[in-house]
Amino acid sequence: MKRLKIKEVLAGGQVGQQVLVKGWVRTKRGSKNVNFIALNDGSTIHNLQIVADVEKFGEELLKEINTSTSLAITGELVESQGSGQAVELNASDIIIYGKADPEKYPIQPKKHSLEFLRENAHLRFRTATFSAVFRIRHAMAFAIHKYFNDKGFYYLHTPIITASDAEGAGQMFRVSTLPAVNPPSTEEGDVDFAQDFFGRPTNLTVSGQLEGELGATALGEIYTFGPTFRAENSNTTRHLAEFWMIEPEMAFYELTDNMDLAEEFLKYLIEYALENCLDDLKFLSNRLQQEEKDKPADQRSMELIEKLQFVRDNDFVRCTYTEAIDILKNSKPYKKGKFQFPVEWGIDLQSEHERYLVEKHFQKPVILINYPKDIKAFYMKQNDDGKTVAAMDVLFPQIGEIIGGSQREENYDKLVARMEEMDIPAEEMWWYLDTRRFGTVPHAGFGLGFERFILFVTGMGNIRDVIAFPRTPKNAEF
RNA sequence: UCCCUAGUAGCUCAGUUGGUUAGAGCGGCGGACUGUUAAUCCGUAGGUCGUAGGUUCAAGUCCUACCUGGGGAGCCA
Numbered sequence: 001m002k003r004l005k006i007k008e009v010l011a012g013g014q015v016g017q018q019v020l021v022k023g024w025v026r027t028k029r030g031s032k033n034v035n036f037i038a039l040n041d042g043s044t045i046h047n048l049q050i051v052a053d054v055e056k057f058g059e060e061l062l063k064e065i066n067t068s069t070s071l072a073i074t075g076e077l078v079e080s081q082g083s084g085q086a087v088e089l090n091a092s093d094i095i096i097y098g099k100a101d102p103e104k105y106p107i108q109p110k111k112h113s114l115e116f117l118r119e120n121a122h123l124r125f126r127t128a129t130f131s132a133v134f135r136i137r138h139a140m141a142f143a144i145h146k147y148f149n150d151k152g153f154y155y156l157h158t159p160i161i162t163a164s165d166a167e168g169a170g171q172m173f174r175v176s177t178l179p180a181v182n183p184p185s186t187e188e189g190d191v192d193f194a195q196d197f198f199g200r201p202t203n204l205t206v207s208g209q210l211e212g213e214l215g216a217t218a219l220g221e222i223y224t225f226g227p228t229f230r231a232e233n234s235n236t237t238r239h240l241a242e243f244w245m246i247e248p249e250m251a252f253y254e255l256t257d258n259m260d261l262a263e264e265f266l267k268y269l270i271e272y273a274l275e276n277c278l279d280d281l282k283f284l285s286n287r288l289q290q291e292e293k294d295k296p297a298d299q300r301s302m303e304l305i306e307k308l309q310f311v312r313d314n315d316f317v318r319c320t321y322t323e324a325i326d327i328l329k330n331s332k333p334y335k336k337g338k339f340q341f342p343v344e345w346g347i348d349l350q351s352e353h354e355r356y357l358v359e360k361h362f363q364k365p366v367i368l369i370n371y372p373k374d375i376k377a378f379y380m381k382q383n384d385d386g387k388t389v390a391a392m393d394v395l396f397p398q399i400g401e402i403i404g405g406s407q408r409e410e411n412y413d414k415l416v417a418r419m420e421e422m423d424i425p426a427e428e429m430w431w432y433l434d435t436r437r438f439g440t441v442p443h444a445g446f447g448l449g450f451e452r453f454i455l456f457v458t459g460m461g462n463i464r465d466v467i468a469f470p471r472t473p474k475n476a477e478f
Numbered sequence: 479u480c481c482c483u484a485g486u487a488g489c490u491c492a493g494u495u496g497g498u499u500a501g502a503g504c505g506g507c508g509g510a511c512u513g514u515u516a517a518u519c520c521g522u523a524g525g526u527c528g529u530a531g532g533u534u535c536a537a538g539u540c541c542u543a544c545c546u547g548g549g550g551a552g553c554c555a
Contacts, residue, residue, distance in 0.1 A: 036515075081514095236549095401555065
């Protein structure tokens with residue numbers, strides 16, 4: 001008999017049909033005559049209720065079935081006598097693949113803290129919460145490829161190992177095959193990277209953008225989607241040492257086109273989640289509502305699905321940096337001295353400022369544009385005012401900056417001048433500058449932090465809970 | 479990296495101004511139960527109180543250092 005996924009059984013199974021299912025036990029309940037096994041195979045948040053007659057299978061066999069025991073079950077699909085489900089499987093044959101000793105198996109049929117499950121990240125997929133999160137994560141990855149493919153973008157694989165460290169996006173992880181103890185040294189006493197694998201210092205990438213621009217200025221529209229690495233000692237709910245980033249880069253796009261794309265893209269993904277992941281979203285939403293009950297009324301946030309619909313259905317606010325500074329200066333917290341950091345044209349906005357703009361003032365996603373050039377990267381297009389660059393940051397409630405992007409400086413002379421001002425060695429970037437020397441065009445792009453976006457869609461609070469195997473300072477377990 | 483906070487049973491926690499034998503719920507185990515919904519009822523086992531020092535007649539409780547977790551900040555996606 002062909003095995004069916006539980007999702008298929010629940011969606012299309014017919015009463016009276018003989019079916020074979022395989023999965024892991026979530027819970028088992030029982031009385032003298034009959035046992036109920038909630039079986040899950042990962043295909044859906046929902047379990048299939050297995051009814052096992054005690055007399056038929058014997059207490060010996062049923063005793064071996066505990067939480068997380070793996071089973072194959074054949075039986076007849078019947079209308080459920082209980083009220084919790086429409087159909088259930090009347091077992092005629094049970095095969096145990098692997099037992100799970102209930103005294104040693106750490107995931108109990110009860111509510112666990114996310115911290116505890118994080119320490120058991122190898123088994124947390126077996127919980128309803130994490131299976132929901134990772135199904136949604138998959139769906140979003142798939143939707144990203146679908147969105148760009150349908151729009152004629154090409155998926156470009158930029159390198160993981162890179163020799164360029166010019167962008168200054170953060171501390172990098174060195175990639176080396178030199179011995180850690182007594183590496184070969186030069187006459188000056190420095191490590192002699194000429195003897196290293198690549199013959200020069202190399203690192204894990206912090207961004208595929210610069211290589212992405214090479215692709216975009218020939219293929220037209222490209223995107224990257226891959227792992228990115230930052231060796232910053234960041235210990236927050238929003239940072240990882242290894243995370244995934246989506247970086248589209250488009251020839252002939254100016255800043256407004258870039259904003260339009262970012263907004264359409266995010267809304268497409270949210271719509272995709274609402275269309276394809278509703279069961280998982282409902283589960284996560286209920287979970288959140290349970291937690292919200294304990295909070296005072298004014299601290300409760302919008303229900304998850306409502307929040308997603310709200311973002312999908314409303315225009316993002318577009319606001320210049322200069323306007324944002326004015327808004328902040330006229331704000332209540334500013335006038336009452338509630339901000340910890342000063343507000344002045346030229347400063348980088350602190351998260352307290354961003355949160356005020358997004359959560360209090362506008363109360364919807366905000367795209368901030370035209371930042372002072374001194375707080376942004378060298379490659380951003382210099383505006384005519386001589387003070388600002390064509391940068392854009394998309395800010396989301398709770399999460400903060402979810403997208404950072406810009407129109408790029410396409411003028412060779414301006415770009416080189418800016419690199420000199422910022423002490424970026426132009427000779428090492430010769431390959432990047434060639435895009436401006438030969439057939440340069442206006443172009444733009446942005447980077448979306450994948451995990452930050454998944455935080456938003458799932459409503460989870462800690463970025464370590466939306467990536468399968470989080471890499472953070474002092475933690476590379478599993 | 480900085481600030482705050484926590485570490486007691488498998489999990490979530492309580493443990494009074496330092497004072498006898500460290501408790502509960504859940505989970506586990508044993509039993510009961512005519513179909514349960516993270517079942518219910520009865521019973522039962524389970525602890526080097528994060529680690530190392532120190533103060534004291536006496537430390538889970540006070541002090542110091544370190545380790546680990548959580549929250550916030552910075553950096554950023």
